[in-house]
Amino acid sequence: MCGIVGYIGKREAYPIIMNGLKRLEYRGYDSAGIALYDGTGIQLAKTKGKVSDLEARVEAEIKTDGKLGIGHTRWATHGVPNDINSHPHYSNSGNLVIIHNGIIENYASIKKELENRGYKFKSDTDTEVLVNLIEEVQKVENVKLGKAVQIALNQVVGAYAIALFDRNKPDEIVVAKLGSPLAIGIGEDEFFVASDASPFIEFTNNAIYLEDEEMAIIRLGREVKVRKIKGDMLVDPYIQELQLNLEQIEKGGYDHFMLKEIFEQPSVIKDTYRGRLLADQGIVKLGGLEDHIGKFINANRIIIVACGTSWHAGLVAEYIFEDLTRIPVEVEYASEFRYRNPIISEKDVVIAISQSGETADTLAAIKLAKQHGAFVYGVCNVVGSTISRETHSGTYTHAGPEIGVASTKAFTTQVTVLTMMALRIAKEKGTISQRDFMLHLRELEQIPAHVEEALKSDDKIMEIAEVFKNAKNFLYLGRGYNFPVALEGALKLKEISYIHAEGYPAAEMKHGPIALIDEQMPVVVIAVNSNHYEKVVSNIEEIRARQGVIIAVVTEGDTTVKQLADYIMEVPKTPETLSPLVTTIPLQLLSYHIAVMLGRNVDQPRNLAKSVTVE
Numbered sequence: 327m328c329g330i331v332g333y334i335g336k337r338e339a340y341p342i343i344m345n346g347l348k349r350l351e352y353r354g355y356d357s358a359g360i361a362l363y364d365g366t367g368i369q370l371a372k373t374k375g376k377v378s379d380l381e382a383r384v385e386a387e388i389k390t391d392g393k394l395g396i397g398h399t400r401w402a403t404h405g406v407p408n409d410i411n412s413h414p415h416y417s418n419s420g421n422l423v424i425i426h427n428g429i430i431e432n433y434a435s436i437k438k439e440l441e442n443r444g445y446k447f448k449s450d451t452d453t454e455v456l457v458n459l460i461e462e463v464q465k466v467e468n469v470k471l472g473k474a475v476q477i478a479l480n481q482v483v484g485a486y487a488i489a490l491f492d493r494n495k496p497d498e499i500v501v502a503k504l505g506s507p508l509a510i511g512i513g514e515d516e517f518f519v520a521s522d523a524s525p526f527i528e529f530t531n532n533a534i535y536l537e538d539e540e541m542a543i544i545r546l547g548r549e550v551k552v553r554k555i556k557g558d559m560l561v562d563p564y565i566q567e568l569q570l571n572l573e574q575i576e577k578g579g580y581d582h583f584m585l586k587e588i589f590e591q592p593s594v595i596k597d598t599y600r601g602r603l604l605a606d607q608g609i610v611k612l613g614g615l616e617d618h619i620g621k622f623i624n625a626n627r628i629i630i631v632a633c634g635t636s637w638h639a640g641l642v643a644e645y646i647f648e649d650l651t652r653i654p655v656e657v658e659y660a661s662e663f664r665y666r667n668p669i670i671s672e673k674d675v676v677i678a679i680s681q682s683g684e685t686a687d688t689l690a691a692i693k694l695a696k697q698h699g700a701f702v703y704g705v706c707n708v709v710g711s712t713i714s715r716e717t718h719s720g721t722y723t724h725a726g727p728e729i730g731v732a733s734t735k736a737f738t739t740q741v742t743v744l745t746m747m748a749l750r751i752a753k754e755k756g757t758i759s760q761r762d763f764m765l766h767l768r769e770l771e772q773i774p775a776h777v778e779e780a781l782k783s784d785d786k787i788m789e790i791a792e793v794f795k796n797a798k799n800f801l802y803l804g805r806g807y808n809f810p811v812a813l814e815g816a817l818k819l820k821e822i823s824y825i826h827a828e829g830y831p832a833a834e835m836k837h838g839p840i841a842l843i844d845e846q847m848p849v850v851v852i853a854v855n856s857n858h859y860e861k862v863v864s865n866i867e868e869i870r871a872r873q874g875v876i877i878a879v880v881t882e883g884d885t886t887v888k889q890l891a892d893y894i895m896e897v898p899k900t901p902e903t904l905s906p907l908v909t910t911i912p913l914q915l916l917s918y919h920i921a922v923m924l925g926r927n928v929d930q931p932r933n934l935a936k937s938v939t940v941e
């Protein structure tokens with residue numbers, strides 16, 4: 327939620343900050359702002375709307391030659407998106423300027439106290455309260471900026487990644503982190519600050535990722551000084567060499583990041599299993615799992631915690647883990663789990679799934695599970711993310727940066743990792759026959775080719791999208807392994823096209839949703855070859871009998887459903903256990919094309935942000 331970016335060095339800060347904001351816009355896009363400092367005057371511009379609106383305003387309104395700057399792209403929490411609530415925010419004296427990602431929960435009481443001391447507030451934000459609290463500490467305690475930030479942060483409750491500077495210190499930016507990500511890029515005589523490394527990747531490969539409750543003083547001509555916010559201890563920062571490259575964060579000729587990411591799936595699924603799955607040698611191994619496999623085998627149960635699409639991947643994992651390993655699995659919405667006093671014991675293993683590795687609810691669920699002594703395993707995409715550090719062990723999905731707000735390749739790579747985990751554990755536990763094990767390894771290795779094949783139906787799916795783009799509602803049905811795919815298909819459509827869609831287990835339809843079916847209701851049914859095929863065919867007959875319009879995802883060569891459905895989307899044949907990896911592809915494309923045809927902003931759908939670092 328919210329992207330922050332900062333620069334201090336020898337170049338003009340403006341183009342670096344503006345480009346950085348464009349790359350971070352996936353994190354929030356209801357307003358944006360920038361502050362630049364040339365050592366004499368601060369230039370500040372901010373506006374409701376997108377970074378492109380900010381760009382137009384900056385070029386009309388302010389001088390852009392400062393070599394220190396901070397910028398912000400917002401996903402509103404406190405205060406509606408408008409010009410005033412946009413960041414950066416000044417302190418009352420006009421000396422301090424701040425940007426903030428997160429929430430200060432006790433801002434109201436601090437604000438009251440500051441108002442009693444004569445402070446005035448222009449915005450409704452918690453951020454303006456924080457910058458004035460820092461100013462007040464500076465005044466009362468007569469301390470330098472870094473110390474004032476530290477004292478102030480010890481008084482606030484909440485989550486933050488902040489960057490601020492002081493008009494009296496043109497060579498310094500102070501940053502701090504708790505719960506929201508913050509990376510510091512280290513160049514030659516220049517420093518970068520950002521919510522992720524994408525804004526500075528063309529300038530440096532060296533970055534420090536601050537840990538929670540750490541702050542840093544970034545001063546030109548000095549080494550970055552990192553310290554604990556509580557207790558004042560200095561920290562020796564680990565400088566990480568980044569693997570990211572510019573190409574990965576650009577659209578590469580596609581109209582949208584989402585489309586690029588859909589089409590990347592054959593290659594990123596390969597990246598996910600590269601070096602881990604050696605089918606011809608009968609080996610599947612995951613570095614993070616090998617030393618802890620006993621924990622899984624001896625577990626009373628596995629609890630999977632996640633949100634959104636990652637939760638759907640978890641639901642697929644429930645089927646595959648129970649099927650192959652015979653370990654009971656529960657799949658929990660992290661946001662519910664964390665607040666419902668769940669029963670967790672040391673014999674439980676928790677798997678936390680998160681693309682960003684920053685989702686606040688998932689992180690809180692992990693902390694709760696750890697407090698109860700459970701072993702926590704992470705499945706994350708973003709390397710070095712908070713969740714990947716908070717878990718006892720884990721596996722990265724290696725999907726590369728996912729910029730489109732709607733998750734696509736994150737889902738298929740998560741399912742790939744979870745499938746490999748289930749196979750490895752089942753093998754160790756002896757709950758899978760050698761024949762089945764080998765069959766799964768070989769079939770999993772074929773998945774990229776099958777996804778490639780499924781993507782070839784793009785033109786046909788576009789034609790189907792044209793027919794249904796004006797539908798008001800959609801129903802998605804699936805059974806077994808493909809019930810989670812139905813949920814995921816419905817979520818994809820909702821979030822980018824704003825068409826109402828529901829996912830249901832196909833057999834549940836007759837317990838209620840069947841009442842919705844008429845000739846206006848498109849029903850997407852996943853009807854690939856599986857143990858439930860005949861039953862799904864019966865469900866399709868029930869829909870037909872009520873004049874429902876059927877769009878079916880079928881296995882290549884299918885003849886039965888072809889005769890019953892109005893439209894079909896074919897995918898290659900796979901074992902049922904692996905089928906979600908291919909059946910999800912046409913549903914991603916269908917949502918994408920409908921959203922484009924409706925003129926929606928596919929990569930930045932309204933009200934959403936890529937990583938949800940607030941509750």
Ligand code: M6R
Nearest residue numbers: 634635636680681682685732733
């Ligand atoms: O980064 P995470 O995987 O933890 O994010 C979880 C959800 O916020 C995310 O999957 C969200 O539902 C996506 N917009 C779905 O496309």
